[in-house]
Amino acid sequence: KAGVTQTPRYLIKTRGQQVTLSCSPISGHRSVSWYQQTPGQGLQFLFEYFSETQRNKGNFPGRFSGRQFSNSRSEMNVSTLELGDSALYLCASSLGHPTGELFFGEGSRLTVL
Amino acid sequence: AQTVTQSQPEMSVQEAETVTLSCTYDTSESDYYLFWYKQPPSRQMILVIRQEAYKQQNATENRFSVNFQKAAKSFSLKISDSQLGDAAMYFCAYRSNSGAGSYQLTFGKGTKLSVIP
Numbered sequence: 001k002a003g004v005t006q007t008p009r010y011l012i013k014t015r016g017q018q019v020t021l022s023c024s025p026i027s028g029h030r031s032v033s034w035y036q037q038t039p040g041q042g043l044q045f046l047f048e049y050f051s052e053t054q055r056n057k058g059n060f061p062g063r064f065s066g067r068q069f070s071n072s073r074s075e076m077n078v079s080t081l082e083l084g085d086s087a088l089y090l091c092a093s094s095l096g097h098p099t100g101e102l103f104f105g106e107g108s109r110l111t112v113l
Numbered sequence: 114a115q116t117v118t119q120s121q122p123e124m125s126v127q128e129a130e131t132v133t134l135s136c137t138y139d140t141s142e143s144d145y146y147l148f149w150y151k152q153p154p155s156r157q158m159i160l161v162i163r164q165e166a167y168k169q170q171n172a173t174e175n176r177f178s179v180n181f182q183k184a185a186k187s188f189s190l191k192i193s194d195s196q197l198g199d200a201a202m203y204f205c206a207y208r209s210n211s212g213a214g215s216y217q218l219t220f221g222k223g224t225k226l227s228v229i230p
Contacts, residue, residue, distance in 0.1 A: 003157075033217065043204065043220040056216040090158065099146065099165075102218065104158035 002026065004093050004105035012111045018079040021108045025072050025093030032074035033102065034066060037088040046089075049074055050096045078110075086112045115140045115207050119221035126195045127229050133180075134190045134224045136205030144210040147181065147188045148218070152202040161203070164188065166210075192226075200228045 005024040013019050025032050034046040045058040049068035066076040072093075078085055088109050092102040116139045126132035138147070149161040164172045164181050171179050176196075180189045192199055205221040 031216070035218075035220075042222045043218075045217040045219070048216040050216070058217065088156065092158075101160050101163070102158075106155065106157045 004091055004103050006089075006091050006105035006108050008108060009106065010109045010111075012113060013081050014113050015081055015083060017081050018077060019081060019110060020075055020077045021089055021091075021110075023074045023076075023091030023093075023105060025074070025091075026103055029093035029095055029103070030072055031094045031096035031100070032068055032072065033092045033094075034074070034076050035090045035092065036060075037090055037107070038086075043090070046076065081112045083112050086110060115142075115145075115209070115219045117205050117207050117219050117221040119203075119205055119224050121224045122222070123225045123227070125227040125229055126192070126199075128195055128197060130195055131191060131193045132195055132226065134192075134203050134205075134226070136188045136190070136221055138186050138188065138205070138207050140186070140207065140209075142209055142211070146208045146210060147179075148206040148208065149177070149179070149188075149190045150204045150206060150220075151199075152204065152223075153198075154201070158204070162190065195228050197228050197230065200226055202226075 007022045031050045033048040047057045052068045063079045068074045088107045090107045092104045094100040094102045118137045145166045147164045150158045152158045162174045176193045202223045204223045206218040209215045
């Protein structure tokens with residue numbers, strides 16, 4: 001069974017640009033969550049989607065957005081990039097209920113110059 | 114809002130010895146889940162162990178066990194017979210069992226565990 005796949009694995013952008021990250025969940029998983037990981041702030045929840053609906057959103061500015069497609073694949077977008085957006089962005093998929101285990105991808109490493 | 118605190122940024126253990134990682138949390142809820150995740154240098158997070166708050170019995174998974182003290186809001190991880198492959202960042206995490214909070218994990222800052230051969 002294939003795991004959670006995130007693309008791209010590494011990318012470099014400059015301030016003011018925008019970026020789109022993609023996440024393909026494990027087959028059969030309908031929930032996709034996104035987390036930002038930085039040395040200073042640690043792991044912070046961005047948002048969670050289930051069957052194309054956003055069920056919860058973390059405390060991030062509106063520059064951070066996401067969506068989920070009918071095949072459960074998800075994308076997150078960050079517009080007007082800032083230096084502080086440099087981070088590892090982790091995607092996790094699950095069946096969608098609180099007891100369900102989250103399976104994480106290897107992450108997308110974003111560097112903003 | 115819930116918070117999770119890991120007071121040990123780094124720890125080390127001799128191979129084959131036992132080590133305990135500490136975690137405390139703050140919540141006003143009574144129904145929730147607690148987790149320990151492992152993040153090896155390759156970065157993929159892996160679930161180590163899970164504890165349901167309504168269960169008094171401490172969870173165990175092979176060499177990994179927890180000491181769950183609900184009243185004290187403490188959730189420590191014990192690793193027995195430590196192996197070189199146990200070297201990683203370990204994150205304690207909280208998940209509500211109700212409302213929108215049940216769809217997110219709140220993580221501690223992590224503990225970097227080194228295993229000495």
